Amino acid sequence: MRAIQNTAFGNPVETLKLVDLPAPANPGPDEVLIAMEYAPINGNDLAVVTNRFAYSTPLPSIVGNEGVGRVLQVGANVSGVKVGDRVLPPLYALTWRERLTIPAKGLFALPANVDPRQLAMLRINPPTAVLLLERFVDLKEGDWVVQNAANSGIGRTVIALAKKRGLRTINFVRRPELVDELEEAGGDVVLVDEPGAVDKAKAAVGAGNVRLAIDGLSGSAAARLIEVLSQNGTLVSYAFTSGELVTPVKVVDLHLRGIVVRGIYIDLPEYLPYIADAIKASAELMTSGELDLPVAAVYPLADYQQAIAHAIKGGKVLLDLRSSN
Structure with missing residues (x-):
């Protein structure tokens, strides 16, 4: 499995590396396996890489605070989502990788008729606007x-x-x-x-x-x-x-x-009860066409250095995490 990993706190163009890691384990009870599709490069992602964010990751560490993926497998006791559903991993799930296994709690299916590149940007900014x-x-x-x-x-x-x-x-x-x-x-x-x-x-x-x-x-x-x-x-x-x-x-x-x-910082406990509804309200705006977030460029995973450099200069940049690339 390919992933982008941070090797040191510093210039993201230099410290981030594309690596091959073992595939995640099959989902256990109350877990799902997700194939990631797209993930944005946000300012808070770069702040994590430079160790200027609210939390610090041990090194080396996969990077990525949001993104969208499809459910590949579900473990026992999972009923809220099914194979094929698009879902948003939890905040700070380290999403710049092709696959990940995560708890199913709190996951819900996203609208099937919305561009996944739009859905990839749904976890942080739109719900913050709702709040x-x-x-x-x-x-x-x-x-x-x-x-x-x-x-x-x-x-x-x-x-x-x-x-x-x-x-x-x-x-x-x-x-x-x-x-x-x-x-x-x-x-x-x-x-x-x-x-x-x-x-x-x-x-x-x-x-x-x-x-x-x-x-x-x-x-x-x-x-x-x-x-x-x-x-x-x-x-x-x-x-x-x-x-x-x-x-x-x-x-x-x-x-x-x-x-x-x-x-406001949406990961504070007082906001957590409202996040799911805020995401759903934002997804409705995308479904109706009332919200269309601009994307400056989409880069395949192999071109991550160019993607990072572009994001630093400005504009919303997405990573294409699909295995076909």
């Missing part, structure tokens, strides 16, 4: 949500969910060519995050209520979202892709405007 809209503020139809990194998987899912639920979105992006694209995807207001964008956002909202800000960048970009929030609004941070580890918050915003600043 962002459901777990922090009691949003009402007509309320506004402001977000940065609107072109991300989370950002696009927020747009699709908000449109479905009668919410309105202000979406900050960093490249002008994304404006028309995200407007077509359903974003109500799409602005390049540049000087004057905050004033444009406030003008677009008018007397509306901006109750939630969703931050994927941190630092000064998050501070601009706070400026757009209405009285007693809440900012929730899910990432710090800008590299800035501190978000400046004015004391006056805390005292006089009642601004609340929160964070």
